[in-house]
Amino acid sequence: MKEKIEQLLQQIEQFKFTDKEALENFRLKFLSKKGLIPALFADFKSVAPEDRKEMGLLLNELKNKAQDYLKTNQEALEQQTTTAASTLDVTLPSGHFKGGRHPLSIVRKEINSIFERLGFVISEGPEIEDDFHNFSALNFPPEHPARDMQDTFFIHKNPDIALRTHTSSVQVRVMEQGKLPVRIIAPGRVFRNEAISARAHCIFHQIEGLYIDKEVSFADLKQTLYYFAQEFFGKKTRIRFRPSYFPFTETSAEMDVSCNICGGKGCNICKYSGWVEILGCGMVDPNVLEACGIDSNEYTGFAFGMGIERITMMKYQINDLRLFFENDIRFLQQFEQIQ
Ligand code: PHE
Numbered sequence: 492m493k494e495k496i497e498q499l500l501q502q503i504e505q506f507k508f509t510d511k512e513a514l515e516n517f518r519l520k521f522l523s524k525k526g527l528i529p530a531l532f533a534d535f536k537s538v539a540p541e542d543r544k545e546m547g548l549l550l551n552e553l554k555n556k557a558q559d560y561l562k563t564n565q566e567a568l569e570q571q572t573t574t575a576a577s578t579l580d581v582t583l584p585s586g587h588f589k590g591g592r593h594p595l596s597i598v599r600k601e602i603n604s605i606f607e608r609l610g611f612v613i614s615e616g617p618e619i620e621d622d623f624h625n626f627s628a629l630n631f632p633p634e635h636p637a638r639d640m641q642d643t644f645f646i647h648k649n650p651d652i653a654l655r656t657h658t659s660s661v662q663v664r665v666m667e668q669g670k671l672p673v674r675i676i677a678p679g680r681v682f683r684n685e686a687i688s689a690r691a692h693c694i695f696h697q698i699e700g701l702y703i704d705k706e707v708s709f710a711d712l713k714q715t716l717y718y719f720a721q722e723f724f725g726k727k728t729r730i731r732f733r734p735s736y737f738p739f740t741e742t743s744a745e746m747d748v749s750c751n752i753c754g755g756k757g758c759n760i761c762k763y764s765g766w767v768e769i770l771g772c773g774m775v776d777p778n779v780l781e782a783c784g785i786d787s788n789e790y791t792g793f794a795f796g797m798g799i800e801r802i803t804m805m806k807y808q809i810n811d812l813r814l815f816f817e818n819d820i821r822f823l824q825q826f827e828q829i830q
Pocket residue numbers: 656657658659699700737740771772773794795796797
């Protein structure tokens with residue numbers, strides 16, 4: 492019996508605990524009901540009475556040793572797996588695209604900062620608007636055909652609540668507050684029920700500008716937008732105004748910039764005209780000032796609105812507007828370095 496005990500002790504000490512399976516094998520081999528240690532306990536009957544005390548002690552020692560051994564190795568194995576997980580260095584470079592700003596965000600930020608340098612502050616308004624802020628206060632009478640120009644998405648077929656079709660609604664919200672003078676730009680998302688194509692989308696982004704004070708004139712409008720065009724597209728950029736129509740401005744105009752790709756010589760981006768239209772603008776219609784509680788005899792103002800997609804496409808020579816919304820990493824990666 493003593494020999495057997497010593498043999499087992501040796502086996503136990505030499506056992507290799509490589510993995511969880513080895514733990515289980517150890518338990519089955521030595522400690523389970525049919526294992527070698529319980530078998531020795533069963534043999535205890537045949538031990539001579541004078542040896543029983545010694546054998547009993549040795550047997551118990553063996554059993555305790557095997558149990559301790561199993562337990563410490565089990566703990567060691569568990570610890571190993573957790574340290575393996577915690578030694579994973581998540582800060583190591585992965586070699587993949589680490590993320591960057593979306594081109595529309597880059598351009599929005601740049602436009603904002605140009606106007607901020609002129610003293611404009613950023614204002615925001617809700618994307619879900621009522622008829623008053625999106626249309627009526629902006630001098631769109633009911634049934635006016637200009638409402639059709641805007642392909643409005645209504646909410647729950649309620650003709651009073653819609654997704655804003657332009658950021659001009661923010662003008663109204665700011666003017667209503669009655670704090671004069673006003674000098675704001677309002678960047679934001681707008682919605683129109685238009686078929687999606689390379690040049691149009693039902694969701695896009697605009698930046699609105701509004702300046703109201705005493706004696707604001709069309710010359711102020713021109714100078715402000717000229718400064719913007721030169722800051723954004725480069726010092727050589729020229730601008731021109733063409734008469735246009737918006738219900739909320741009178742006089743109204745559209746502004747073109749000389750094509751930044753060909754410098755005005757003519758290319759396929761500017762359709763060989765040398766000019767690209769980038770925004771609508773005009774003097775705030777006195778009806779709009781009055782609807783927002785501002786005395787139109789005392790105050791005048793100008794407003795302008797531009798599509799961020801259009802300007803981003805020009806700046807980075809992007810020929811399909813849908814790329815902005817598809818989250819294709821191959822497209823977004825190209826802007827990774829730009830802050
Ligand atoms: N809100 C007009 C549009 O979406 C743009 C605009 C804004 C025109 C301000 C004039 C003044 O087309």
